Amino acid sequence: MDSSILQKRKAMIATTHFGVRSFKSRLFFSIVLLFALITISIVFLIIGTLVVKGYHQINWSFFTQVAPDTFDAMMANASGKIIPGGILNGITGTLLLVGLASVIAIPFGIVIGIYLYENATKRYAGVIRDISDVLQGVPSIVVGLIVYLWVVVDITKGYSVLAGSVALAIMMLPLIIRSTEESMKMVPTTLKEAAIALGTPYYKVILRVLIPSSFSGLITGVLLAVSRVLGETAPLLLTTLGNSSVNWNLAKPVSAVPLLIWQFYNDPNMVNLIWSSSLFLMGFVLLLNILSKWIAAKKSIQ
Amino acid sequence: MAPAASILSIEDLSIAYDRDKYAVKNVTATVRKNAITAIMGPSGCGKTTLLRAINRMHELYPNISTEGKIKLYGDNIYEMPTIELRRKIGMVFQRPNPFPTMSIYENVIAGYKLNGIHLKRSERDEIVETTLRDVTLWDEVKNALHKKGTFLSGGQQQRLCVARALAFKPEIILLDEPTSALDPVSTAKIEDLLVELKQHYTIILVTHNMSQAARISDNSMFMYLGELIEYEDTKTMFTNPKDPRTEGYLTGKFG
Amino acid sequence: MNSDKITKYILFGASLLILVVAGGMLYSLVEGSLPSFRVFGWKFLVSPEWNPTQGDQHFGALAFIAGTLFTSIFALLVAIPLAFSTSLIVAEYFRKTWFANVVSTCVDLLAGIPSVIFGLWGFYALRPFIVSIGLSHQGFGIFTAGLVLAIMIVPYATSLSNSIIMMVPNELKEAAYSLGATRLEVIWNVILPNARSGITASYILAFGRALGETMAVTMLIGNANILPKGLFSTGNTMASVIANEFGEASGVHLSSLIEIGLLLFVITAIINATGKYIIKKFA
DSSP states (O other): OOHHHHHHHHHHHHTSOHHHHHHHHHHHHHHHHHHHHHHHHHHHHHHHHHHHHHGGGOSHHHHHSOOOOHHHHHHHHHTTOOOOOOOHHHHHHHHHHHHHHHHHHHHHHHHHHHHHHHTTTOHHHHHHHHHHHHHHHSOHHHHHHHHIIIIITTTSSSOOHHHHHHHHHHHHHHHHHHHHHHHHHTSOHHHHHHHHHTTOOHHHIIIIIIHHHTHHHHHHHHHHHHHHHHTOOHHHHHHTOOOSSOOOOTTSOOOOHHHHHHHHHTOGGGHHHHHHHHHHHHHHHHHHHHHHHHHHHHHHHO | OOGGGEEEEEEEEEEEETTTEEEEEEEEEEEETTSEEEEEOSTTSSHHHHHHHHTTGGGGSSSEEEEEEEEETTEEGGGSOHHHHHHHEEEEOSSOOOOTTSBHHHHHTHHHHHTTOOOOHHHHHHHHHHHHHHTTOHHHHTTOTTSBGGGSOHHHHHHHHHHHHHTTOOSEEEEESTTTTSOHHHHHHHHHHHHHHTTTSEEEEEOSOHHHHHHHOSEEEEEETTEEEEEEEHHHHHHSOSSHHHHHHHTTSOO | OOHHHHHHHHHHHHHHHHHHHHHHHHHHHHHHHHHHHHHHTTHHHHOOOEEOSTTSOEEOOHHHHHHHHHHHHHHHHHHHHHHHHHHHIIIIITTTSHHHHHHHHHHHHHHHSOHHHHHHHIIIIIHHHHHHTTSOSSOOSHHHHHHHHHHHHHHHHHHHHHHHHHHSOHHHHHHHHHTTOOHHHHIIIIIHHHHHHHHHHHHHHHHHHHHHOOHHHHHHSOOOOSOOOSTTOOOOOHHHHHHHHGGGOOHHHHHHHHHHHHHHHHHHHHHHHHHHHHHHHHO
8 A cells, every 4th residue: 555645544533532422422421421320210119219218107007908999198288297198999909800800811811822822823813913012002091091981881881890800901911911922932833843742632631731830930020910901091091990898799889099099189188198109009019020031030040 | 592582572461350369460571572472371361362352352341340550662662651551562363343324445545544644645545555465455455445444355355455554554453262253265365464553563373273373373373261371482482382381271171 | 725824924914904994093083073063163273272061161272282292392301301411321321331221221120110100200209309499389280290201201311312322433432532522512523423313313213202191190290181381380281081971971072082092192103203213214
């Protein structure tokens, strides 16, 4: 190469501003770190607010009594006492709603997940997978609206546990389908092939090989799905409405912890109960999250 | 050894991971200009760490500590900005790694783009052509310059990576087992290329292929457990190794 | 018929449920919207007037479409720097260290916080703060709702981007470093071009989430059925007007709310499908 061009090129490279460039790089890092710290500090702010404002309302009656009416709350506030009553109707309602939703969503979710895993390359399965993904993205309020039309109007002729559970089940279904398919993929195919080679019937291959060997993955998926719908409020507003007493009748309205929070929020006399209820709900959701992570971690170690 | 024409001197260099696990221990050596120096040794002997220390790429590993000096024309590289150092000392890696989002053309001048140097169209064309000619790739790709580099064969990709390092006109080119992922024909082409290139550049090559070192290198280092056991003229080392460990390695007793 | 065949039919039969649910949703929403569509036709989409008063009823969704887009776009613009920074910390700067673990655990926690609790926090903590620094009188509006929404969608924007950034081969980054690039230049010229489509897809999916968020937005946006005039204006979104008015709606009013639900369903489905398509195609 012509040496004058070489000299020119070397001179050109030498003039790039090393200092400016490494300064820019460090500046960028500082900004990125700052933004990330802002993001995680919000988590601590929210949880901190719940703990500080909510812990002193949490006592025995919080779990054993139903929500007070607004008059009792007003009297308690006026005399400077803590608000009587608890959120028993919400807790039992949430357990009933989520329990029934799980009964509907878990079997269907797992079976459909297995179908998708077993027929992974089929075009029809691809369509089902895509539609399931779209369902997962449907806003929860729209799910509530639809279940209102299906169940509240046509089946139970009124707000009901059943309607709320169907709404939550529709939201859980795509999550369970996806996690089932993913955890089935982790099962070594040799395991399945060995069972088939022994002439085992197909349903036994599923029940004795596929499900047991992906069990912790299935549990993790179910727990995450439950924790995702536990705090749902919007669809319940349109399907179960709320109830001031404990109810076990599936055709009748029921309360739920997030519904109570919404109710307390709208009633100035109840403000103090908001924080303890939120703290309880948050704690419950986090517990499930941690549990599912723990199971997932245990699985990956083995 | 001919210290008169030395370009790089490594002075009592030690590199440790996690404070006390030494990958390189008290290495001292001078590297000859316009020659090929091979670094050999069994895997885990520290040869790659030593190579990477020459353009401070080892600092990308976490928890690393470095003692000692490496001097390029007498200047300690650990006191230079890494940006400037890496401009002077280029590197080619074990597996061909052209940037998949860039065309062949863009890959050659990637160094300029990454360093924010704006070139005129004619300058770019000139650099791309001469550099690709230098690595004997021009005739093979001149009609596909704007295709992605990842469509080339492994050997072609590796020559493209050499071109990417050369386009910046470095003083030294470091190669970390550059042919270990290639077939014999591509390997031979790279070897011929390196011999060709040493007229203008200084080449330091890590290899675990002894016959490759014997074929193309002028000087050879043998490393074992982080120490530089022997550093000799390649012919001398292969015909008359001084240290029993070198002899053991060369005769295939371990490695 | 042998048991293997029966098993296969059961599996296949269950899969039909997805078709029934999805098809049924679309059918019910369309059917429920018909009364409103018969009265207002396509004008429903472009009329900003929403008046539920008996006798003087008129319904148009434009105010809510605008409110939804305005709030969600603002939320996305705020979320992107937060999400992108978090991804870089977790997947690049502090990759595989305890600090990356702490950050990603926090982001997971954020995803677990129920919407109604975000709303409470926005109402009792963020809103007074916004009032106190004089940005707004009451603290309600697009700005407040958008900020909380931004935080809520950060987990959706990061979870996918993290793994995409993590997948950029180390060899490419090393090649760029060996050519003298700084870390910023490596991020800009190597990581971003290689992860671009995956990151874009995850932001599109996060945007889809923002469109449908209900409770937190309802609690903070001010619930005014008007076209928002600016960032600090109050407004209403499609989701929040449904939540607010559903309880006392009937007849054409109810049908109009269902039509808004249909719109929201279609828009989010398109956004989500686009996101998934990009992931499938490029990532």
